[in-house]
Amino acid sequence: MNKLYFLTLMILFYSLNGQDTCILYGPFYLNMQQPHSYFNFTFVSATDTITLKNFLNQAKQNNYYVALNLTGSRQNFQGPNNEFDLNKFKQLLNKFANFDFSPYYNRIICHLLFDEPHDPSNWGGTTVAFSTIDSAAAYSKLLFPALKTGVGAPATWLSQYGTYQYLDYCKPQYSVNKGNIQQFIQSNDSAAIATNLKLIYSINVLSGWYQQQSIPPQNLFELSIDILSDSLCKGLLYWKYDSSYFEDPQTKGKCAAIKDSLCKTTYLNEYQLNSPDVWPNPFTEKICLESAINFLPANVSIYDLAGKCVFETKIYNPTECLSLDFLPHGIYILKFKNEFGSRLKKIVKN
Secondary structure (H helix, E strand, O other), rough: OHHHHHHHHHHHHHHOOOOOOOOOEEEEEOOOOOOOOOOOOOEEEEHHHHHHHHHHHHHHHHEEEEEEEOOOHHHHHOOOOOOHHHHHHHHHOOOOOOOHHHHHOOOEEEEEEEEEOOOOOOOOOOOOOOHHHHHHHHHHHHHHOOOEEEEOHHHHHHHHOOOOOOOOEEEOEOOOHHHHHHHHHHHHHHHHHOOOOEEEEEEEEOOOOOOHHOOOOOHHHHHHHHHOOOEEEEEEEEOOOHHHHHHHHHHHHHHHHHHHHHHOOHHHHHOEEEEEEOOOOOOOEEEEEEEEEOOOOOEEEEEEOOOOHHHHHHHOEEEEEEEEEOOOOOEEEEEEEOOHHHHHHHEEEE
């Protein structure tokens, strides 16, 4: 099928089905009082019902999606030694117990409970216990059953706990001191799949470059494309809105280019999720892939849960079987990637 013809068909399909084909990205604390030319996603924090309603009405009116916080800064729910105080946290949420979220469900991506539980310098020298994070998420679900929950921490750290019962999202934040961006994405993708968490990524744009400088516009573009092209990414947040940075003509140009690049291709990534089929799963010696001819050739990589690539190949046929008898028993992540995007799938070797 001609690529341009295929592209047109997919645009028409998603338009008819009313799906927003532009991926979510934008800075923390974006002014939502008017529509923005390229950003459609932000983080907002409201500690009273009047502020909350104003924020959500602005989001609804001007077509923003939000990651919502209801407790403010961590000082509001810390104990005498700066430890996380679950009772104080619950008391803060109780203020919203009677708030009607129903008109805004389609605007709220998740209730972002709090940030950086993995950094002991925030909590009196210790990290927040994994079970406490899930308990905080459980209380949010008790009060606001329709809201997904999230926490600002990397999946690689959260995955030490195993599977969470009430936590839905995590928010890994990238800065250049975290190393190679592709390895950062792959290790968090692997951990998120193993832990059954969804991913909202973040980039420290103001001090996340070398010598704690702001990220140059061209590098912001490249990092954003790498993250937003990842099939597990549900959105990207920049820390944080600063007029001198985001209103700079070069930065504005690169942000517009991100939208132009990704809003034209997101539907392909969505369609890509239907291909390939993988069987048997779990497997013992071989695993077979069945993919649509339109998506070939494609690169296939397999990663362990530490994010290390253990197998790579390129496939050209709609049905291809891979011999993986050399792999130890365990859980792996299969990555299928072509010119349109990528898909990740958990596979298990018995």
